[in-house]
Amino acid sequence: xxxxxxxxxxxxxxxxxxxxxxxxxxxxxxxxxxxxxxxxxxxxxxxxxxxxxxxxxxxxxxxxxxxxxxxxxxxxxxxxxxxxxxxxxxxxxxxxxxxxxxxxxxxxxxxxxxxxxxxxxxxxxxxxxxxxxxxxxxxxxxxxxxxxxxxxxxxxxxxxxxxxxxxxxxxxxxxxxxxxxxxxxxxxxxxxxxxxxxxxxxxxxxxxxxxxxxxxxxxxxxxxxxxxxxxxxxxxxxxxxxxxxxxxxxxxxxxxxxxxxxxxxxxxxxxxxxxxxxxxxxxxxxxxxxxxxxxxxxxxxxxxxxxxxxxxxxxxxxxxxxxxxxxxxxxxxxxxxxxxxxxxxxxxxxxxxxxxxxxxxxxxxxxxxxxxxxxxxxxxxxxxxxxxxxxxxxxxxxxxxxxxxxxxxxxxxxxxxxxxxxxxxxxxxxxxxxxxxxxxxxxxxxxxxxxxxxxxxxxxxxxxxxxxxxxxxxxxxxxxxxxxxxxxxxxxxxxxxxxxxxxx
Numbered sequence: 001x002x003x004x005x006x007x008x009x010x011x012x013x014x015x016x017x018x019x020x021x022x023x024x025x026x027x028x029x030x031x032x033x034x035x036x037x038x039x040x041x042x043x044x045x046x047x048x049x050x051x052x053x054x055x056x057x058x059x060x061x062x063x064x065x066x067x068x069x070x071x072x073x074x075x076x077x078x079x080x081x082x083x084x085x086x087x088x089x090x091x092x093x094x095x096x097x098x099x100x101x102x103x104x105x106x107x108x109x110x111x112x113x114x115x116x117x118x119x120x121x122x123x124x125x126x127x128x129x130x131x132x133x134x135x136x137x138x139x140x141x142x143x144x145x146x147x148x149x150x151x152x153x154x155x156x157x158x159x160x161x162x163x164x165x166x167x168x169x170x171x172x173x174x175x176x177x178x179x180x181x182x183x184x185x186x187x188x189x190x191x192x193x194x195x196x197x198x199x200x201x202x203x204x205x206x207x208x209x210x211x212x213x214x215x216x217x218x219x220x221x222x223x224x225x226x227x228x229x230x231x232x233x234x235x236x237x238x239x240x241x242x243x244x245x246x247x248x249x250x251x252x253x254x255x256x257x258x259x260x261x262x263x264x265x266x267x268x269x270x271x272x273x274x275x276x277x278x279x280x281x282x283x284x285x286x287x288x289x290x291x292x293x294x295x296x297x298x299x300x301x302x303x304x305x306x307x308x309x310x311x312x313x314x315x316x317x318x319x320x321x322x323x324x325x326x327x328x329x330x331x332x333x334x335x336x337x338x339x340x341x342x343x344x345x346x347x348x349x350x351x352x353x354x355x356x357x358x359x360x361x362x363x364x365x366x367x368x369x370x371x372x373x374x375x376x377x378x379x380x381x382x383x384x385x386x387x388x389x390x391x392x393x394x395x396x397x398x399x400x401x402x403x404x405x406x407x408x409x410x411x412x413x414x415x416x417x418x419x420x421x422x423x424x425x426x427x428x429x430x431x432x433x434x435x436x437x438x439x440x441x442x443x444x445x446x447x448x449x450x451x452x453x454x455x456x457x458x459x460x461x462x463x464x465x466x467x468x469x470x471x472x473x474x475x476x477x478x479x480x481x482x483x484x485x486x487x488x489x490x491x492x493x494x495x496x497x498x499x500x501x502x503x504x
């Protein structure tokens with residue numbers, strides 16, 4: 001019997017599975033419950049590249065949003081903890097710096113910590129910037145732990161294929177209906193032009209009110225049926241190909257991702273509990289596929305478990321993330337290379353935004369879509385600028401790729417940040433910015449930008465007081481480190497994957 005006080009459920013159809021599809025399906029059914037029906041269409045014929053994935057701390061909040069138990073999730077996905085990213089060979093060959101999660105030092109309302117750090121350095125007693133990051137020092141020592149007093153900011157390394165299985169195992173009992181089949185045709189409403197249904201190769205027709213395009217780079221709905229335009233960012237982000245492979249684990253997992261620059265891009269190393277995810281990102285204008293293959297294999301530290309899998313992409317985003325009654329997620333929405341591990345965050349944040357702006361049946365969706373698209377564009381462009389920063393601000397001139405990166409004209413929105421930091425050590429975080437001031441400062445300093453000045457409020461502090469404050473910071477970090485266990489030991493106790501899971 002129909003409840004007159006409850007509107008008819010909105011029929012949501014998720015096209016495609018993978019990480020984006022199952023995140024969307026799980027979140028929508030979990031949060032909106034009886035207000036929606038969720039059908040996910042995917043084909044076993046279409047595989048995904050699940051060789052390892054690196055996240056940022058926002059994933060923890062999203063998991064809490066869905067009520068996901070951390071230990072169960074980590075066991076199922078062979079996950080390890082992540083305290084930041086080690087960047088090697090980015091400023092110069094042989095150089096290394098760390099982008100940690102969490103706060104660095106202590107800031108005050110008038111000025112952020114980097115201003116006091118620069119003043120301490122001027123007076124001759126400040127250490128390296130990363131000396132004042134608990135996460136960086138724990139990562140360097142290979143330590144990790146969890147308690148209320150020693151709260152570390154952290155994210156996860158996980159196996160992407162296992163993560164999809166885990167999400168599906170939650171979503172289907174919650175009420176998501178999975179339909180196996182290959183999408184052969186997207187049917188549109190002849191009058192309004194909205195998507196009306198997906199027609200499968202079997203002939204089955206899946207009708208809906210709202211469609212979520214999670215069909216990857218193919219973008220069958222938003223790019224194919226709706227011909228949504230694409231803004232290409234390859235003028236700033238020249239890398240357009242990648243190779244990915246897993247290797248045997250031969251050492252305890254470290255609590256950080258490695259991003260190691262090479263002549264035409266960079267390669268990653270993501271430690272899981274029993275395997276290591278490896279990959280090489282490169283610009284095909286500067287490196288051939290054969291050279292990339294050889295470079296990746298030469299950098300592996302153990303035996304590869306399969307032949308490296310190739311990916312091709314073009315950096316950029318859809319001009320409308322929400323077009324008509326279709327919302328694009330994941331690779332269908334665009335691509336920003338995984339240098340700062342933002343791909344899963346972009347999916348999770350878009351789904352959260354969609355739930356907040358959800359188009360229930362009978363609603364006028366125009367204003368909702370306009371707001372969603374504005375927020376999406378700001379978010380994507382902010383992340384884009386942060387990634388460009390790593391390439392553009394470099395002292396490397398040892399290959400045409402790096403020389404061209406250093407010489408390119410970058411977006412004005414990024415140049416404004418670089419100019420401010422160079423002039424005054426200033427940095428800012430907008431209300432909707434993903435990356436915090438600490439992140440901008442860590443990367444700007446790590447890439448070799450030396451501010452010409454800093455806020456003079458730091459100069460009025462007596463030298464003895466400033467030094468005592470800095471000594472207190474390092475002393476507190478050292479005390480915390482003494483209480484932390486080895487990362488591998490903590491993982492084994494907290495969320496160790498069974499041998500059977502490891503071989504799955």
